[in-house]
């Protein structure tokens with residue numbers, strides 16, 4: 524298993540008398556090459572959970588494991604887990620940048636990620652830090668920027684002069700440039716127009732086709748339907764479901780967990796309500812719908 528969350532619980536501020544668990548006893552396994560969507564209503568814990576994957580947040584109890592990297596603030600547990608690893612792996616666990624190179628996390632708010640004086644310098648930060656020469660870093664950064672639709676005219680602009688959608692693209696390029704094994708994106712299509720959304724999702728799809736693992740947080744159920752193979756639902760800090768998009772959207776859980784219904788499934792439900800009799804259970808995209816309707 525490439526990624527696992529093992530009884531992960533997280534409290535933001537233990538000293539706060541009203542503290543509560545932002546994550547409660549989460550168990551989840553993700554294999555190399557999966558395309559997973561993480562969904563759930565606002566405040567359910569999605570961003571908190573993904574930040575445990577590259578140790579920006581360390582579980583208060585339980586642990587997250589990425590390959591041989593163990594992430595936890597439970598010191599006793601960490602020591603115990605180190606006993607299961609080789610000497611080399613234990614050494615690597617002390618080098619956080621190795622985990623950050625493996626797990627590329629694109630933040631929900633790109634402003635948190637961008638800081639350099641120019642767009643190109645910003646994207647080059649990751650690859651330069653991960654030991655590429657200036658020249659190599661520049662080459663991979665330019666490729667990454669072009670892949671997300673940012674052309675040369677932007678390279679010397681300040682990232683802070685850009686529109687929300689452009690900032691998001693630059694933030695994604697900044698992570699792609701480091702070529703992580705696991706790409707984690709927290710609402711990558713928020714604030715993008717329909718063309719921009721499609722463009723970014725196609726970039727992510729291509730990265731997935733190269734064999735990388737994708738973990739994507741989103742409120743956009745059309746994105747889940749069109750791209751993800753597995754969907755994980757969080758609700759009130761707990762993991763409540765691991766399923767496929769098709770199974771989720773055909774079930775009643777969608778309302779239970781306050782999720783949006785994709786347009787296609789809305790239409791399917793409407794057809795049934797209006798008395799349409801043919802079997803729609805195998806309809807999972809517009810092509811399969813047309814096939815049934817056309818019969």
Ligand SMILES: Nc1ncnc2c1ncn2[C@@H]1O[C@H](COP(=O)(O)OP(=O)(O)OP(=O)(O)O)[C@@H](O)[C@H]1O
Pocket residue numbers: 535536545563564565566567568569570571572631
């Ligand atoms: N830095 C923080 N300090 C204290 N509490 C926080 C912090 N960040 C998040 N929380 C709380 O933790 C809970 C989970 O938040 P999280 O940001 O993980 O939710 P989310 O599922 O990503 O929501 P959204 O869909 O709105 O992005 C919420 O109750 C939130 O208020």
Ligand SMILES: [Mg+2]
Pocket residue numbers: 569570571631709
């Ligand atoms: Mg969030």
